[in-house]
Amino acid sequence: MTKRNYDAHQTKINIMETAMKLFAAKGYADTSIDDICQQSGSSKGSMYYHFKSKEQLFLALAEDAFTKSWDHWLECSSSLTSATAKLYAYADYFVDHHNRPLNKAGEEFIAKIGPNSEAGQKFFVILMRVIDDMESIVKEGIAAKEFKHEDPKELAFIIMSYFSGLSDSYLFMNREQMKQLFHNATRLLLEGITSDKGD
Structure with missing residues (x-):
């Protein structure tokens, strides 16, 4: 160079x-x-x-941030042998590395440019790569019979939406409290919340 x-x-x-x-x-x-x-x-x-524009700059940032984050996650999770363990570990990772203020800027970006605009469609493609990455964990869990046989892409979308919604807790919880919340949320996601009769 x-x-x-x-x-x-x-x-x-x-x-x-x-x-x-x-x-x-x-x-x-x-x-x-x-x-x-x-x-x-x-x-x-x-x-x-x-x-060429502020839109293009934001798209470049989003792609770079999501790609680096997932590559780092793969490195951190390489020793984990089950999809269940990976999901719990990802919950911790999400708390430690999720940038909620920047994600809020992403929500504002979509609201401003519109989801059907060219930039909006490009942003959607970047977001779907994140869903695809989570889908790989879901498929692993389904193949190992750890998870129910549901549509893996839909389940990946639900999980990422679940974690994303929980991330608003950064406003009133410290990191350790958030990790406990995410751990409990992951347990409930895996176990379901339907009570056995008589409990």
């Missing part, structure tokens, strides 16, 4: 890291291109060289 290419790459990384912090802190709508350029020390020319 030439020095020029290296410098351009570093500029791109700096823009993305700065934008990530700003989107998480201020939300999507309240973060402007000027904010990102000022905080990153980059010119608008540099910004638009790497990203």
Whole structure:
């Protein structure tokens, strides 16, 4: 890599890291291109060289964040031998690594651009990759007869929606309390909440 290419790459990384912090802190709508350029020390020319728009920048951030998060999870979970163990471990991982403020910015992003827009469809594809990743755990559990034989994609969507909803608890719980909540929620998900008669 030439020095020029290296410098351009570093500029791109700096823009993305700065934008990530700003989107998480201020939300999507309240973060402007000027904010990102000022905080990153980059010119608008540099910004638009790497990203044609704020939408494209947010999509690049989302894809990068989800890909890195899942790759890291695979590394952390490589020694686990059952889908049940992986689901409990993923609940812990979700608490430790989930960026709820940035996810809120994602919800705001979709609300602003619309789910049927080109950028909205691209964001949906990125989100579906996350569902596909969870689906691999579900399929493993079904094959090992740990989980009921349900539609694996639908079950993966339910699990991710379940965890995502629970993540709002960061507003009033510390990390350890959240981990206990997620552990209990995972147990209830696996066991169901129907009581045996007479209990």
